[in-house]
Amino acid sequence: MIAIQVENLTKRFNGLTAVDNISFSINRGEVFGLLGPNGAGKTTTIAMLSTMLKPTSGSASVNNFDMLKNEGDVRKSIGIVFQDQSLDEELTAYENMDFHGRLYRIPKKIRQKKITELLELVELEKKKNNLVKTFSGGMRRRLEIARGLLHEPKVLFLDEPTLGLDPQTRNHLWEYIEKLNKEKGITIVLTTHYMEEADRLCDRMAILDQGMIIVLDTSEKLKEEIGGDVITIKSLEIDHLYSKINALSWVKHAEPHDDSVTISLQNAEKHVAEIVNLASVNGIVIDSISIHKPTLEDVFLHFTGRTIREEKSSTKDQMRMMHRMKRG
Amino acid sequence: MDIVYAIWLRYVKRYLRSKSRIVGSLGMPLFFLLVLGFGLNSVVNLPGMGQGYIGFIIPGIISMSVLFTSVFSGIQIIWDKQFGFLKETLVAPVSRLEIMLGQTFGGATTSVIQGLIILVLSLFIGLNIASIAGFLVAFVFMLLIGISFTAFGIAIASKMEDMHGFQLIMNFVIFPIFGLSGALFPIDGLPSWMKALTLLDPLTYGVEGIRYGLLGTSQINPFFSFVVLTGFTVCMVVFGAYLFRKINV
Structure with a gap:
């Protein structure tokens, strides 16, 4: 229906x-x-x-x-x-x-x-x-x-x-x-x-x-399509951490950066504890962990190849103004 | 009719709740009545007027009160537009005409109440109403002024985007309508150009009608006043409804 x-x-x-x-x-x-x-x-x-x-x-x-x-x-x-x-x-x-x-x-x-x-x-x-x-x-x-x-x-x-x-x-x-x-x-x-x-x-x-x-x-x-959540782990021992994380069965996409490792996955919350455990077992000090949910910004970036610019809001104002002029 | 009633009811409820507005809009008419009435009462001598100048301008001040309140009530739609409430009404499965009529009668009701308050207060400064029938005649004319000028206010509001133009309308439209209406001076004896303007002013017929009802004398035949004012009212309602139909939110 x-x-x-x-x-x-x-x-x-x-x-x-x-x-x-x-x-x-x-x-x-x-x-x-x-x-x-x-x-x-x-x-x-x-x-x-x-x-x-x-x-x-x-x-x-x-x-x-x-x-x-x-x-x-x-x-x-x-x-x-x-x-x-x-x-x-x-x-x-x-x-x-x-x-x-x-x-x-x-x-x-x-x-x-x-x-x-x-x-x-x-x-x-x-x-x-x-x-x-x-x-x-x-x-x-x-x-x-x-x-x-x-x-x-x-x-x-x-x-x-x-x-x-x-x-x-x-x-x-x-x-x-x-x-x-x-x-x-x-x-x-x-x-x-x-x-x-x-x-x-x-x-x-x-x-x-x-x-x-x-x-x-x-x-x-x-x-x-976007690849779910993003976990960012900051640590001084990036290479060591990366190699350990990459070995995990559920990690399909991880990337080492200068001072952090990012992992893209579904339901990131469920895996955070595991990552912390893994690090402490291996004696790696983690400075911080953050989970980043995909935002409209990410979806937008993904499908349009550009970010939502601020001008967008003024487009609406322009539209309103034009609408007004038309009426007036 | 129930839609018209629903909108009327909202108007009247809002009006009765805004005590400050009721009192506030009595200010200017009372000021005019007292200052001009007592100020000029001893200087102005109107032949054939038993109740003096103050008696002469009471109907004019009542008209003024009805005129200002009704135009203002009509223009209030702009606030409904700005505060978003108009959308709620316009998206309902009701015709624009019903909405417009509800608002017109709502505005007319509140403005007649304002006029009646002035009338009652005038009783204390010497107004003697000739008869019940006379009062009813005055009431009908007040109602016609109320309906026509609320519709006029709605017509203006339909074209206005915000309240910025309100002063403009007040100073260049409403005050001249009041000033030229014969509310404050007799029409006979005016220079001919001014008399012509006065006779073109629809409010003149309202003032004259109320004057006939309350004092029993008028310079224009009350029946003629009634026909002119009724015609004007019909035109304004049609005009207001037409512009309101095209309103956009």
């Missing part, structure tokens, strides 16, 4: 191509990630799929409704949490939910029941009568997710759901998202520029750059 089918979707703003002829499909019940630097076209893609923005060309269907012809049906069947906050701070958590429920024409009784249920789910039930302006960033995000679920959408779009949140809150949110997907079977499409987030949550992900999909695969496949 396919939840979202995208065909040759393109969006241009005054000559700047934000989304360039992309095609992909997302299965029902899947957590799908759109990964890329700022300005890669992630948000624009979501804006088009949620019918907020008309594409320049191409088409897409969401829950079997055509994005262009059945705008209303698409909207009813999706929930969306925007990148920027979209709550009314002068209203309480309950009132924000209630407003949403009314907009989606949910009958009063069901609305009240669902609101209580969802506020419990995101652990905001006790704060339901507090004004949103008193909420922390994490609480606001949770409220927005609860709100996005009120009308029981089949697909939930999350645009950078954990941007700007502290690690603990982020972890907490990830648990919610997993729970929603597993227990309620909601298809989730999220954008992120954290590799870690995509890795933790997504079944499959598409890496976007300059509006194009560079690669689309499961996170396992992508990581295999």
